[in-house]
Amino acid sequence: MILQVQGVCKRFGGLQALTDVTFDMEEGQILGLIGPNGAGKTTLFNAVNGVYPPEVGKVVFRGQDITRWAPYKVAHLGMARTFQVVRPLNELTVRDNVIVGACYGREGHSRTAGAKVADAVLERVGLAERANQLAASLNVAQKKRLEMARALAAKPYLLLLDEVLAGLNPTEVARMLDTIRQIRAEGVTIFMIEHLMHAVMNLSDWVVVLDYGKVIAQGLPQQVSTDPHVVEAYLGDPRLAAELLAGG
Amino acid sequence: MKVGNVGAVRPAASAAVPSIPARFWQRVSFWVTLAVVALLGAVAIVSQRDTLREAMFTLLMFASLASSLNILLGYTGYVSFGHIVFFGLGGYSGFYFISKQGWSIYPSLIVGGLVASVIALLIGLSILRLRGAYFALATIGILEAARAFVANFGPFGGSTGLSINFSVYRQYGGPAQALWTSFYIMWVITFIVVIVSFYIKSSRFGLGLLSIREDEDAALVMGVNAPRWKTLAYVVSAFFPGVIGTLYFFKNGNVEPADAFRLQMSIETIVMVMLGGQGTVLGPILGAATYDRLRSYLLTSDLFKNLHLAVAGLALLLIVLFVPAGVVGWLRGRFAQLRRVLE
Numbered sequence A: 001m002i003l004q005v006q007g008v009c010k011r012f013g014g015l016q017a018l019t020d021v022t023f024d025m026e027e028g029q030i031l032g033l034i035g036p037n038g039a040g041k042t043t044l045f046n047a048v049n050g051v052y053p054p055e056v057g058k059v060v061f062r063g064q065d066i067t068r069w070a071p072y073k074v075a076h077l078g079m080a081r082t083f084q085v086v087r088p089l090n091e092l093t094v095r096d097n098v099i100v101g102a103c104y105g106r107e108g109h110s111r112t113a114g115a116k117v118a119d120a121v122l123e124r125v126g127l128a129e130r131a132n133q134l135a136a137s138l139n140v141a142q143k144k145r146l147e148m149a150r151a152l153a154a155k156p157y158l159l160l161l162d163e164v165l166a167g168l169n170p171t172e173v174a175r176m177l178d179t180i181r182q183i184r185a186e187g188v189t190i191f192m193i194e195h196l197m198h199a200v201m202n203l204s205d206w207v208v209v210l211d212y213g214k215v216i217a218q219g220l221p222q223q224v225s226t227d228p229h230v231v232e233a234y235l236g237d238p239r240l241a242a243e244l245l246a247g248g
Numbered sequence B: 001m002k003v004g005n006v007g008a009v010r011p012a013a014s015a016a017v018p019s020i021p022a023r024f025w026q027r028v029s030f031w032v033t034l035a036v037v038a039l040l041g042a043v044a045i046v047s048q049r050d051t052l053r054e055a056m057f058t059l060l061m062f063a064s065l066a067s068s069l070n071i072l073l074g075y076t077g078y079v080s081f082g083h084i085v086f087f088g089l090g091g092y093s094g095f096y097f098i099s100k101q102g103w104s105i106y107p108s109l110i111v112g113g114l115v116a117s118v119i120a121l122l123i124g125l126s127i128l129r130l131r132g133a134y135f136a137l138a139t140i141g142i143l144e145a146a147r148a149f150v151a152n153f154g155p156f157g158g159s160t161g162l163s164i165n166f167s168v169y170r171q172y173g174g175p176a177q178a179l180w181t182s183f184y185i186m187w188v189i190t191f192i193v194v195i196v197s198f199y200i201k202s203s204r205f206g207l208g209l210l211s212i213r214e215d216e217d218a219a220l221v222m223g224v225n226a227p228r229w230k231t232l233a234y235v236v237s238a239f240f241p242g243v244i245g246t247l248y249f250f251k252n253g254n255v256e257p258a259d260a261f262r263l264q265m266s267i268e269t270i271v272m273v274m275l276g277g278q279g280t281v282l283g284p285i286l287g288a289a290t291y292d293r294l295r296s297y298l299l300t301s302d303l304f305k306n307l308h309l310a311v312a313g314l315a316l317l318l319i320v321l322f323v324p325a326g327v328v329g330w331l332r333g334r335f336a337q338l339r340r341v342l343e
């Protein structure tokens, strides 16, 4: 088990954002996290990597209890993430953004070594030509790739991807899916939040479904897509429900 | 490696722009900055005029104060309105060893810097949790508190302060020669500040600071130990004001609370950093030179003499409104080619 989440609860004022969330992640797999908007998916990422420490419950990463650790310590251990709402370091170049990932991630490179790592990563995500531009000047699809590049430069064992496909056109989606498959092929475990049902169902080895902060189902993609609870949870969103029933 | 599979990205096989490594340009801009500092000092030496030497001392002093503030303000993105507190406290401490313990200026300079850094460490651990305007306000509070403390602190002479006997200057070749010595030391300090500032910016540490400036929460998630690095930035940026304070009071022969903790001086230093371009190595030096010349021009006019601070405030306002990146930053943004040259 690379990650164990045990009975995690997180509350924002009067809102119970996560209730008793429990699941395990196996090394080398892709785990898909789905659920309606506001279900608490991003909050779960935040609880796992220390941005919002959970009040109750435990997070174990590679055998180490990391509950309530500061995010930078979690990063050093080998967990990297992308942000759903992209957060480029605007006034830095694309290359420097990625060097931050390399210098402060798991391998903690020097700046010179970090630059080499960054260039290799930029090449593979297709941003090499943009390396010297300011991050602010990228378009949305490129910013998503930048998020990915920064996380990859950290050489994580576990990569948390928060809706990296959202807002991309079909060509860009196909490209990003390729990248994700490659990363997995290199042995990186991936925990991904995704709204595009066909993508989740195709990529994931295991799917966890969150609704109102609770895990309402988990299993193989086919099991989950026919689970009555899941279908019900998605009834509010007929398009997603249809996609789900169509088997992705 | 799917680089080529989206048609638009690649025109005929990698049209490699003949690129000179970014490092090279960073070096160039670094040497340009050093050349500016060298020139500023050389002017006084060549002329051998006392008035010019004093003017250049002040200019170099502000240039290095601005440059060290830039490590916090420009690189890390934390606005310290009360940064002059380190000039005051460090200066007082260094001066104490000269006047009361009979130390020579050189070790006293180091002690002044170290005291400022240690105090910055203690203060930083508590107030660097605050962000934005809260941090800025806290720094003003600390400046006022330090002034009040020193004015009542016996060993520092309370509200009358400390002074040195003129005979102390004998070991430096007499009072006149001591002024020249002070000038040379100030010149050397400015070089050191520029060098340190450049090396920090091109280091791993500096990149961490820049990432904190851009988005502290994102930086944390990327593994930047923000609490540690910003405290270190605060400590480093406090060191030089402590050294400079010691030198300044040594040159003046006395120190008193009203002189050591001037909010106005703090604000002027911020104006200099912002005017030249925060976050660049060259900016604070140019900003200090420009503002200092402007100020000495205004000071000779009776009308402006008393509007000193108002002018600084107005300048700050205009910069924030119209050229928030400062002159160097504006040039970098306006002419993309300059981005590599002006570091």
Ligand SMILES: Nc1ncnc2c1ncn2[C@@H]1O[C@H](COP(=O)(O)OP(=O)(O)O)[C@@H](O)[C@H]1O
Residues within 6 Å of the ligand: A012, A015, A017, A035, A036, A037, A038, A039, A040, A041, A042, A043, A044
């Ligand atoms: N920092 C926060 N403060 C208060 N409420 C929050 C915060 N972050 C998320 N929430 C709330 O928690 C719930 C879950 O949000 P989120 O995890 O972003 O959902 P999802 O990613 O599944 O769309 C939402 O109701 C959201 O408004």
Ligand SMILES: [Mg+2]
Residues within 6 Å of the ligand: A041, A042, A043, A084
């Ligand atoms: Mg979300």
